[in-house]
Amino acid sequence: MTTLKVVKLNVNYKTIEEFKKFKEYGIQELSMLEDLQENIIENDSDSPFYGIYFGDKLVARMSLYRVDERFDKYFDPPQDYLELWKLEVLSDYQHKGFGRALVDYAKSFNLPIKTNPRVKSKEFWNAMGFTSVTYDMERDLGENPLVWYPEGVKEQLR
Structure with missing residues (x-):
């Protein structure tokens, strides 16, 4: 498979139209449409x-x-x-490396990453090297977060 290129998406109405093609479009928790609409100022x-x-x-x-x-x-x-947040791959393109390419792109910033697994996605996150955060519910905030650390980072969770 060729190298997949991750691009920063412009904040514009064309991107909103593209988001409507995703399965989770319309489900408030997973839809990025609302976030996008709030961020529309100009293309750059x-x-x-x-x-x-x-x-x-x-x-x-x-x-x-x-x-x-x-x-x-x-x-x-x-x-x-x-x-x-809200990583999603269209169903016809799942299991072809697109999700991994997005996660690898995020890892390239060499900062710790926190995410919250969605239904049926924890196995994917584990394969990407993310681990469960286990600490008291007050700090958990009810999110069941997963984290990834860049190589050499040994900070402990609170």
């Missing part, structure tokens, strides 16, 4: 959205947010990390 605004095209069709997408250590509730000592 700082977009948290990334995707992979197959030809001219958007087939995989994710949102990736950098969280400043001031707001860190997961790592000790507090540090900057990435929060990977």
Whole structure:
């Protein structure tokens, strides 16, 4: 398989139309449409959205947010990390490396990553090297988060 190219998605109405093709479109928790609409200012605004095209069709997408250590509730000592949200691959393109390519792209920032597995996705995240966070429910925030650390990072969870 050829190398898959992850691109930063422009924040515009064309991207909204592309998002409507995804299975989870319309499900509030997983849809990035609302996030996108809130961020539409102009085509060159700082977009948290990334995707992979197959030809001219958007087939995989994710949102990736950098969280400043001031707001860190997961790592000790507090540090900057990435929060990977709403990764989705169109059903016809699943199991072909698109999801892995998005996760590998996020890992390339060399920061710890936190995500919350969706239904039936924990096996995928485990294969990507993510591990469960186990600590008291107050800190868990009911999210059941998974985390990944760059090589050499040994910080402990709070």
